Amino acid sequence: MTQRLLSFGLGYSARALARRLLAQGWTIHGTTRDAEKAEALAREGVQPLLWGQDDIEPILAQSTHILISAGPDEAGDPVLNAHGALIREHAVRLRWAGYLSTTGVYGDHAGGWVDEETPLAPSTRRGQLRQEAEAAWQAVPGLPLHIFRLAGIYGPGRGPFAKVRRGTARRIIKPGQVFSRIHVEDIAQVLAASIAQPDPGAVYNLCDDDPAPPEEVIAYAAELLGLPVPPAVDFDAAEMTPMARSFYAESKRVRNDRIKRDLGVALVYPDYRAGLDALAQDEAGE
Template sequence: MSGTLLSLGHGYSARALARLLIPQGWVIHGTTRSEEKAADLAREGITPHLFPGDITDALSDALSQATHLLISAGPDAEGDPMLRHLRAEITQIAPRLKWAGYLSTTGVYGNHDGGWVDESTPLTPSTRRGKWRVAAEAEWQAIPGLPLHIFRLAGIYGPGRGPFAKVRAGTARRIIKPGQVFSRIHVDDIARILAASIARPDPGAVYNLCDDDPAPPQDVLTHAAELLNLPLPPAEDFATAEMTPMARSFYAESKRVRNNRIKEELGVKLKYPTYRDGLADLLAREQENHTGS
């Protein structure tokens, strides 16, 4: 199976999906805000479109040719940026799309003091960004005829987004907040789950994307340091640690996210079911790249 995917806000997760689809014969169009990133996309075999901005003839053609739509751009206080610019065009093509996917966040569930949540849990976000996401999900769900699937992503890590650089540099800190726990997902597993959904569309479905092992953040840093045979990063109490407002906001919510639906409905077997599996892979890739350079 192949098709033409239009990726709105073609970022880290979307690029991982493209690496799976392009060898299967897919045509990928991706929007980006930056000319530098557009050049990177072109090198990866993706047709880039600078956007938001003017709706060029090339982007109009991509909209008309798309069989699949992926939305990765994050919302802001005014709502979803892609719908702000393209609502009429997307509404027009919605009924003939085979699949559409919106990348949301598990932040929509809010704080559960370390308790478990699943896709049926009420949406009670406590952060500003979480509330924006709930509103954006509803905006996309309201488009008539759009075969929408919502993917709620836990904390994303993968190549270039792991803890090793900070641990090596000595800038990592183990922020200790009793009871704090996060769920995570390796970017390669995100791509595999999206590909599984594309192969088995179920419009209206909502999926949590996370691994099997929610864990305190300090445990991940501890394991990273052990893999590198380096000293443990210093421990700091959350209450007194110096942190940016953005960093502190991540600790406002604590929950464990269930992922049964991706396994039962999409038949997904995670490649990296725990952060230990994922970190071992990242380190192995780093060592291979170093050896090959």
């Protein structure tokens, strides 16, 4: 039987999973609001759906798996708002459903460790909206839901190299600040492992083994490129957008033991050094 994934929102992480599944013979449908992006997805082998224009119902009726990567806003979860009744109708027939959330739902732990059992206490509005969206999806009767809480995502086309090359990168110094990260290909392999071993109700943290201060990552990227290490700027004095500053409102180290123990995942990029080394080598070979 053909395996069919319907991805609501085919962004950076979902496209990485799509590439992996397409190579295994899956049929992939993905929604987008952008006609130009729809054309790009079609060239990659995905069957695109224009959000708000194309009819989702016949595709959902044929799908064996769904992935939700569209983020919530003040109105709530956009997928449930638009298609909640359809999803409830088809929920019990699906083999797997995945929701891409964020480790921001744990809030600030002053650099301390969190795992999937840590109570949710988001300190930003974005984190609060994600917590509410998680709960809304968990409330869908019969849905074989798996929640994936993603740390900071990087990978090809998304990393510190461009800013370092432009000379716009800064090492923002906030004592005690640490972030967890995850390479996009490791996100894809965790999702694929979960699809192969469904465990409805499971929650997984997706991050690497080495939470690290952001200034260390920028410095390492500069060293790889053979460029000067960007200047250090005190957090309190740094000019930052409200969005950028909000990321520094929380500091925590995220545990990833569950993806290793329950899904048998061995990270391809267990720390930012391995990930940035690979990105630098890929760029050098292009």
